[in-house]
Amino acid sequence: MTLKKHFPLQGPAEEPPKIAVGNQGRVLEQHSQLFESLANTVTALTTQQSEQHSQLAQITASLQDIATQLPQLRVASPASLAFANQAPVSSPASAPSAAAFPVSKPDKYDGSPDLCRGFLLQMSLFFVNSPVSVDAARISFFISRLTDKALDWATAIWPSIEGSTYEHFLKEFKLVFDHPHHGQSQGELLVKLRQGNRSVSDFALEFRTLAAGSGWNEPALRVMFRNGLRADVLAELACKDDGLPLDELIS
Known part of the structure; x- marks a missing residue:
């Protein structure tokens, strides 16, 4: 009688553990993908929230500026508002500091005592309606309006007054020429x-x-x-x- 060696056969009972392990791997991979997706979503929400906070801060600052300006707008008088509405709009090409009625240059002064005060008045008005200038520029312009005896005086006195103030120059000028009607009061x-x-x-x-x-x-x-x-x-x-x-x- 011949004995046959029997080898155990793998039955269906041994398959489920492998299947279960494979299923668990797939589940873990899905969970990992889901976690990564959730992490990305949280990061995006955090960034969006930070941007919203920044925008909110800008809006708050703008509201504070408006609140600061409101009292100034409220105290404006109706008269000033009416004047602002009636004021003509200046042309962009025109200089805002330009005088509405430009003052002409004073006439040449020849040294006549009777004409001295009128000449000084014209010079004063011209300087008031002209851009602010230094003393040297005023003295130079003043001398440019002199002629005859007055220019002779300026030529003679120039070495001693060069670099002086306009007030000092004007004082010296008046001592010589501001004597109308031959010195009579x-x-x-x-x-x-x-x-x-x-x-x-x-x-x-x-x-x-x-x-x-x-x-x-x-x-x-x-x-x-x-x-x-x-x-x-x-x-x-x-x-x-x-x-x-x-x-x-x-x-």
């Missing part, structure tokens, strides 16, 4: 002023000019005005009240 000229053959209007014009610089009060000026008139004109004023203001008396 305005009051002295008023005392000597007479109408003569002139019209009342011409006499009144010279009288007003001298009176403006005399420093006299109105009662004294009324007396001097009557004193300078011709006898026939003075007779016409006899019916007028002596207490009339000077302007009414002259008119």
Whole structure:
């Protein structure tokens, strides 16, 4: 009798462990992918939240600026707002500092004492309506408007005043030329002023000019005005009240 060696056969019972291990591997891989996806999602949400915080901070800062400006807008008076609405819009090509009515250069000054104060007035107005300049520039422009005797004086005195202030230069100029009517004061000229053959209007014009610089009060000026008139004109004023203001008396 022949004995046969039996080898155990692998049955279906041994297959499930391998299948289970394979299934677990696939499940772990799915979990890993899911975890990675969740991690990416969390990172994106964190970044988005950070950007939102930054935008919120900018909005808050803008609101604070607006809140700061509101009181200034509230205190603006209606008159100022009306003026702003009526103000003409300047052309972009025009300079904002340009004067609306440019002042012409003063006429040349020849050194005549009687014309000195008018020349100084024109120079003062020209400088006021011109851009701010240094003393040297003002002195240079001043001398450029001199001629004849005045220019001769500036030429002679230049070595001693070069580099000085405009105030010092002006003081030296006045010492030489600011002596109208041969050095007589305005009051002295008023005392000597007479109408003569002139019209009342011409006499009144010279009288007003001298009176403006005399420093006299109105009662004294009324007396001097009557004193300078011709006898026939003075007779016409006899019916007028002596207490009339000077302007009414002259008119």
